[in-house]
Amino acid sequence: MQIAHRSPAKVEGRARFCRVPWLLGVVLLLLASTRAQSPTAGEYQVKAAFLYNFAKFVEWPPSSFSNASAPLQICIFGRDPFGDGLRALTADKTVNGRRFEIDTVVDLQHARTCHILFIASSVPIPVKQIVEALGGANVLTVGDTKGFAEQGGMISFVLENDRVQFEVNRKTAEQAGLKISSKLLSVAKLVIG
Amino acid sequence: MCMPCQLFAAVRTWLRPRTTAICRAVSRTAVPWLSILVLTATAIAQQESNDLSQASLEELTNIQVYSASKHMQSAIEAPSSVTVVTADEIQKYGYRNLADILRSVPGFYVTYDRDYTFVGVRGFGRLGDWNSRILVLIDGHRINNNVLGQAMLGNEFLVDVDMIERVEIVRGPSSSLYGASAFFAVINVITRTTKEVQDWELSFQTGSFGTNEGRATYGHQFNRLGVLLSGTFYDSQGQTLFFPEFNHPATNNGITSNTDFESYKHILATLTFQGFTLQGLFSTREKGVPTAYFGAVFNDPADLNIDTHQYVSLDYQHPLGKWQLDASTSYDQARLQGPVPEAPAVAGDPVVLSTYSFRGNWWTGEVKVSRELFERNRLTLGSEVRDNLRQDQGNLLSPPNMFSPEPNRSSITAFYVQDEYGITNRITLNAGVRYDHYSTFGGTANPRAAVIYRAAAKTTFKLLYGNAFRAPDAYETSPDFGVFYDDNLKLKPERIQSLEARVDQGLGQYFQLSGGVYRNRITDLISLVTIPADQNFQYQNAGSAQATGMDVELSGHATNGLQGKASFDYVNAYSDDAGHPQLDNSPRHMAKLNLNIPLVEQRLFAGVEGQFLGRRLTLQQNSLSSYQVFNVTLLGHAVGKHLDLSAGVFNVLDKKYFDPGRPEDPEDAIQQDGRNFRIKITGRF
Numbered sequence: 001m002q003i004a005h006r007s008p009a010k011v012e013g014r015a016r017f018c019r020v021p022w023l024l025g026v027v028l029l030l031l032a033s034t035r036a037q038s039p040t041a042g043e044y045q046v047k048a049a050f051l052y053n054f055a056k057f058v059e060w061p062p063s064s065f066s067n068a069s070a071p072l073q074i075c076i077f078g079r080d081p082f083g084d085g086l087r088a089l090t091a092d093k094t095v096n097g098r099r100f101e102i103d104t105v106v107d108l109q110h111a112r113t114c115h116i117l118f119i120a121s122s123v124p125i126p127v128k129q130i131v132e133a134l135g136g137a138n139v140l141t142v143g144d145t146k147g148f149a150e151q152g153g154m155i156s157f158v159l160e161n162d163r164v165q166f167e168v169n170r171k172t173a174e175q176a177g178l179k180i181s182s183k184l185l186s187v188a189k190l191v192i193g
Numbered sequence: 194m195c196m197p198c199q200l201f202a203a204v205r206t207w208l209r210p211r212t213t214a215i216c217r218a219v220s221r222t223a224v225p226w227l228s229i230l231v232l233t234a235t236a237i238a239q240q241e242s243n244d245l246s247q248a249s250l251e252e253l254t255n256i257q258v259y260s261a262s263k264h265m266q267s268a269i270e271a272p273s274s275v276t277v278v279t280a281d282e283i284q285k286y287g288y289r290n291l292a293d294i295l296r297s298v299p300g301f302y303v304t305y306d307r308d309y310t311f312v313g314v315r316g317f318g319r320l321g322d323w324n325s326r327i328l329v330l331i332d333g334h335r336i337n338n339n340v341l342g343q344a345m346l347g348n349e350f351l352v353d354v355d356m357i358e359r360v361e362i363v364r365g366p367s368s369s370l371y372g373a374s375a376f377f378a379v380i381n382v383i384t385r386t387t388k389e390v391q392d393w394e395l396s397f398q399t400g401s402f403g404t405n406e407g408r409a410t411y412g413h414q415f416n417r418l419g420v421l422l423s424g425t426f427y428d429s430q431g432q433t434l435f436f437p438e439f440n441h442p443a444t445n446n447g448i449t450s451n452t453d454f455e456s457y458k459h460i461l462a463t464l465t466f467q468g469f470t471l472q473g474l475f476s477t478r479e480k481g482v483p484t485a486y487f488g489a490v491f492n493d494p495a496d497l498n499i500d501t502h503q504y505v506s507l508d509y510q511h512p513l514g515k516w517q518l519d520a521s522t523s524y525d526q527a528r529l530q531g532p533v534p535e536a537p538a539v540a541g542d543p544v545v546l547s548t549y550s551f552r553g554n555w556w557t558g559e560v561k562v563s564r565e566l567f568e569r570n571r572l573t574l575g576s577e578v579r580d581n582l583r584q585d586q587g588n589l590l591s592p593p594n595m596f597s598p599e600p601n602r603s604s605i606t607a608f609y610v611q612d613e614y615g616i617t618n619r620i621t622l623n624a625g626v627r628y629d630h631y632s633t634f635g636g637t638a639n640p641r642a643a644v645i646y647r648a649a650a651k652t653t654f655k656l657l658y659g660n661a662f663r664a665p666d667a668y669e670t671s672p673d674f675g676v677f678y679d680d681n682l683k684l685k686p687e688r689i690q691s692l693e694a695r696v697d698q699g700l701g702q703y704f705q706l707s708g709g710v711y712r713n714r715i716t717d718l719i720s721l722v723t724i725p726a727d728q729n730f731q732y733q734n735a736g737s738a739q740a741t742g743m744d745v746e747l748s749g750h751a752t753n754g755l756q757g758k759a760s761f762d763y764v765n766a767y768s769d770d771a772g773h774p775q776l777d778n779s780p781r782h783m784a785k786l787n788l789n790i791p792l793v794e795q796r797l798f799a800g801v802e803g804q805f806l807g808r809r810l811t812l813q814q815n816s817l818s819s820y821q822v823f824n825v826t827l828l829g830h831a832v833g834k835h836l837d838l839s840a841g842v843f844n845v846l847d848k849k850y851f852d853p854g855r856p857e858d859p860e861d862a863i864q865q866d867g868r869n870f871r872i873k874i875t876g877r878f
Contacts, residue, residue, distance in 0.1 A: 041245060041256050042702065049245035049253055057250075083650060083702075089246050106618070107568070124565065166256055187250040 016029045047157055047163045048145075051116060054094045054140060054155065057184035060115055061177045064138040071101040073184070075111055078120030080104060081144075108133035112124040116140045117155070127151035131172070149192055158189060165189040220781075224410065242753060270621035272613075272643030272743075273657060274300075274364040274695060276760050280385065280543030281428065283354055285789050286800040287826030289871065290589055291329075291382065292347040296804055297787055299744050299760040300364050301378075303346075306863055307385075307434075307453060308482050308498060310347030314377035315713065316740045316766030318778040320812055321856045326376035326663050328367070332384055334473060337374050337525040339581045340551040342666040344374075348525045349455040351476040353408055353425040353459050355396060355875070358385040366661030366691045369625040369641035372577065372607050373664040376689055378712075384463065387412045387419040393878040400871030402453075405530065419465035428456045432866075434483050438859050439491045449492040452483035462486050467510040477501040486533075486857040490555035493534040502527045505765055527553040549674065550582050551667075554583040569615030573625075575735060578603040586673035599673045604632045605664075621645040629745055630664075634685055637662050651699030655709075658693075662686040669719050669732040672738070679724065679731040687734070690714045704749035712773065713740040721856075739765035739778060754791035754798075775810060778853050780819070782807035792827075800826040811853040813861045820850035837875040 056073050063073075072095055074086065090100035105111045114133060119130060121144040130141065131152040141153045148156030149169040154176070158165045171193030173180050185191050245253065276298050278288075288294045292310040295301045304318060306309045311324055325342030328335065337344045345351060360382050367375035388413030398406040410423040431453025440447035457478035464471040485491040506523030532548040537714060581601075587598035611625030626640040641659035650653055665684035672678040683865045695709035716735040723729070742764030742809035750756035762783040767773045784805040791798050805821040826841040844867055851862040 045245055046253055046256050049248060052246055053250055053253065080650075083699075093246060126570075162255060163256065184250065187252075187254060 026083050026138045027119065040047070042085070043159070043164065044081050045085050046087075048089050050157070050164065050166065051086065051118060051142065052089055052093065052100075054116060054142065054184070055183040056102070058173075059179040059181070060138050060140075064115060065098070066175075068097070070098065072098045072116075073103060074103045074118065075105045075114035076117045076118050076120065077102045077105050077108070077111060078123035081120055096173055111139060112137035114139050116142060118142045119148070121145050127153050134176075136176075140173065140176070140178055149190070160189070167192065169193055195819055196312060198328070199354060203581055204503075229849045240799065254603075263293075272641070272645065272655070272709075273362070273367065274693065276362045276364075278360045278362070280355075280358050280389070280788075281789075283357060284837070284839065285798050285826065285828055286787060286802050287824065287828070287839060287843075287871065287873075288354055290346070290348050291350040291360070291380075294354070295346065295362070295380075296786055297802060298362050298787060299642040299762055299783075300609075300805055301362075301748050302783060304402075304778060304853055305347065305865060306486075306852065307484055308486070309343075309345070309349060312346055313780075315742055315762075316710065316764035316779045316781075317377065317713075317738070319350045319776065319779050320853055322614075323821045325374055325377045325666060328371055328374040328376075329378060330371075330379065330381045332470075332506075333381065333508070333521070334472070334523055335371075335374075335557070336502065336504075336525075338502065338525075338551075339553040340529075340586060340662070340667045341529070342374060342583050345500070345502070348455060348457060349425065349478050349480070349693050351421065351459065351474055352382060352461060354385060355408060355459055356384050356423050356425075358383045358389055364567045365657060366639070366641065366659035366689050366695060368629075368639035368661035369627045369659060369873075370609055370611060372605070372609075372627060372629050373662060374391055374640075374652075375660045376663045376687070384461065385412075387414040387421055387465070387869070388462070390421060391877070394875065396873065396875040396876075398873040401869035402432050403804070404428070404871070406797070417466060419463075420568055421463040423460070423461045425458070425459045425488055426457075430454055432817065436860055437485070438492075439485065440862075444491040449483045451494050452481045452496065452860070454481040454497075455479070458538045468509050470508040470510075471506075472508075473503075473505045475501075478619055479798055484854070484858050484860055486855070486862060488533075488859075488861070490534045490536055493542070493544065495532055495534045495546060498529065498531045500527075500529050513562065516564040519563075522556075522558045524556050525554065549586070549588055550598075551586045553585075555579060555581045555582070555665075571613040573609075573611040573613075575609045577605070577609075581605075581667075586668060586671070588673065588675075597840065599671060601671055602668050603667075606630045615840065617816060619647045621647075629664075631664060633682070634665065637686055653697040655695040655697075656693075657691070657695070659691050661691070663719075664716070665719055665732070672730075672732065672824075679728050679729045681731050681733060684719060684732060686735050688716050690716075700749075704747060706745070706747050707747040708743070710743040711741070715739070717865055737769040738766065739769065742766075754794065755789070757786070758787035759786045777812055777814075780807040780809050782819075786820075787858060789847050796830050798828045799829065800824075802826075809853060810859045812856060815861055817851050817853060817862055820848055822846075822850065823849055835877050837873075837877075839871075839873040841871045841873075842868065843870070 024081045025059060046098040050073055054191040081098060087102050090102065093100060093190065108130060111117050117139050120143060126152065127148055134141065145151045146156060146158050152172055154169050155172045156167045158167060166188055168180060168188045169192040201418045225251050278294050278789050282637060283294065292303050295312055298305050299317050302318060303314065304312045311318065312327060314327060322341040323341045324346060325337060327344055329337060329344035336351060360380060367379045371379055390410055392411065392413060394410040396408040406425065406427040408423065408425040433448060433450040434453060436447050436449065447860050451551050460469040460475040462473045470574045479497060481494055482496045485496065489496045504523055504525040506521060508520050508521040519784045530548055530550045533691035535545045537543060537545055557577065557579045559575065559577040561573060562575040563571060566572045581604060582602060584601035584603065585598035592761065607627055607629040609625060609627035613621065615621045621643055624642040626638060628636060628638045630636045639660040639662055643655060643657045646654040664686045670682055670684050671680045688720060691711060691713045693709055693711035695707065698706045700706055709828055716737040717734040718738060719732050722733045724731050742762065744760060744762045746758060746760035765781065766776045766779045768776055786803040788801045789798055802824040803821060808820045809817045811817055821846045824837060824843045829838045831838065847868040849867065850865050852865055854860040854863050
């Protein structure tokens with residue numbers, strides 16, 4: 001392998017004017033001042049608002065509450081994606097005179113006393129197992145993955161065109177003793193059963 | 194003169210000769226940072242606090258959301274430092290190949306010698322190496338070839354960048370899962386599926402230097418069968434270049450034309466059926482080499498490289514009782530033909546074409562099972578077998594047209610186990626080890642352990658320790674470059690020991706800050722050494738190096754679509770030789786900036802990219818000055834999402850900058866491209 005002679009000269013790139021990067025910054029600043037038009041929000045902000053609405057449009061049997069002033073429990077199973085969003089949204093709200101309580105559960109046996117159970121996408125347990133573990137309890141199961149409702153869950157969130165939609169499995173909800181208002185069903189993207 | 198006046202005069206005297214330098218330094222570093230700070234502050238100031246509790250159900254279904262990247266979520270939980278680049282970012286920043294993507298990733302820097310693109314990670318980018326210390330996967334399939342260990346990154350990468358769904362870049366040693374080559378990083382390129390491609394997609398690009406590229410993709414999900422087919426062709430005339438090293442009348446005064454050409458073709462086919470995935474890939478690339486490396490005749494278009502790589506892989510995923518099974522098998526074939534025109538022994542005789550080539554064939558089988566053993570505990574067990582059926586190198590001398598490959602083969606068997614355990618609600622322990630047995634050098638065990646502590650809802654601490662290795666490649670144990678190269682069948686693998694501490698902190702609702710410090714110790718580095726006895730060359734385990742560094746990255750996105758990230762890297766990498774000399778091609782500082790601004794909501798986006806690379810040493814110990822490069826891409830969606838138009842300008846400021854030359858290059862530094870552009874149109878039907 002022949003190695004050709006190399007010149008030992010020092011090599012430098014030419015420095016560019018000071019001004020141009022500043023110009024770029026100013027242009028970007030101007031561009032940024034254009035305001036966005038349509039309503040936008042974080043994905044889990046919207047899902048938190050949906051959970052609040054599910055509480056409004058679903059009827060639980062009176063036996064699922066210990067008394068008239070018992071709070072409505074929303075439980076989160078798996079990695080909590082809401083941050084403070086869900087707590088902040090429901091902090092001072094009531095539904096049928098009941099305040100909200102947000103909890104996290106680590107095992108499904110404790111979830112039987114929840115009214116709404118949100119199953120995060122991080123949970124690897126198959127839907128069938130979740131349904132079995134909750135069998136008989138009046139818990140509205142909400143899942144974050146497509147197909148959750150088809151596989152036995154009650155409501156699944158679906159992202160379509162960057163918008164949050166939801167699917168409802170009316171049959172499994174009825175089997176759990178829950179009554180879903182037709183208002184909620186009419187807005188659902190898909191109703192099963 | 195009064196005391197303060199003296200002080201003031203002294204300061205002014207000190208300041209005067211330095212004003213230009215200070216102005217330059219400030220504009221170089223401050224402007225990109227100020228811009229992003231001001232922009233994001235403006236974006237935040239525009240946030241109306243959304244009280245969605247007042248919204249009706251219908252209104253909620255109409256709100257546009259920017260999905261919290263589940264990749265970001267998983268990146269925070271991963272036992273390493275992870276960056277994910279999505280297809281959306283690829284389009285918005287106008288990335289042309291995998292190397293463009295890596296240029297924007299913290300810790301990585303790219304070197305181009307007008308032939309292949311090489312990458313350095315965390316201060317280590319030794320000139321002459323073949324990207325064999327990073328493992329590149331396509332859908333989990335290893336594509337580093339089995340002769341040079343080379344991972345293709347630039348235009349030579351095997352998949353069209355527009356067929357990429359996302360790239361997962363894991364910095365840090367990962368041999369505990371992947372075995373050899375997962376030394377500094379693992380890059381997993383995940384291709385698009387029929388979920389992302391609906392029916393037809395046709396794309397055409399044209400750009401500077403006579404470049405044209407076309408792609409046709411078809412994807413469809415039939416009842417249970419998913420079919421994805423894609424073909425791409427690329428052709429570029431290249432540039433007329435000037436190399437001062439050849440500035441003599443005998444070598445055309447340093448000017449070389451028609452030697453920087455490039456063309457490639459890719460075909461990708463993926464079939465999915467139930468849990469099966471069958472994938473086939475064919476890629477061929479030809480590049481002219483204008484640098485006249487290996488003592489070639491200057492300005493001769495016969496100096497080129499033809500690389501081909503084809504593979505077929507079958508993957509099966511299915512639950513097996515309580516276990517999740519993932520089994521795969523694949524067959525690869527890689528070829529290189531690199532003719533080098535050499536000056537004839539007798540003047541007046543025709544040029545001698547010496548063609549270094551290699552042929553590599555390998556077969557791989559892997560089985561992996563994982564399950565949740567008990568609550569919050571996930572166990573993964575795996576085994577991999579690789580048979581290097583061919584690792585032949587050869588030289589074709591023309592005349593007399595004789596190709597005698599030096600045959601070579603080897604095999605590898607490996608076992609690995611990894612356990613992820615959520616000891617408490619907040620602490621996760623992740624530990625694993627892999628044992629590889631090579632038919633060439635024997636066995637090596639590489640462990641890794643990580644502790645992840647979720648201190649608060651938005652704060653995560655990580656402590657990571659790992660070992661990794663790079664197996665000696667065929668061209669090192671049995672080099673076939675000529676009679677002056679000796680074999681070394683006793684070569685051992687290179688080793689790295691790495692310790693890293695990281696913190697991930699969510700800032701407010703829109704920002705994420707990630708920072709880390711690390712220390713790498715590399716031993717048994719394989720280097721080309723002259724044997725004193727007969728003055729021959731041989732690859733030996735000779736040398737060790739260390740790198741200590743830190744990196745910081747701030748990323749964020751506002752709900753109006755404005756998103757961006759800025760990162761800064763500092764590393765001190767030096768060899769353990771006497772005097773601890775700094776490594777060649779190792780920048781101490783790096784800064785990167787990416788900003789995407791929606792100009793017209795959901796329709797027009799401007800992607801701005803800036804990269805700053807600090808000073809580096811060349812092989813001749815010259816100092817290449819630092820540089821910054823800015824790229825701007827405009828992306829527009831028309832006719833719903835059926836038509837995409839993209840215009841990109843690279844190196845907007847036309848900065849003249851250089852990358853260091855490799856040992857085989859006569860050039861100590863190779864000038865990189867000035868301002869160039871590309872226009873792309875994509876139609877979806």
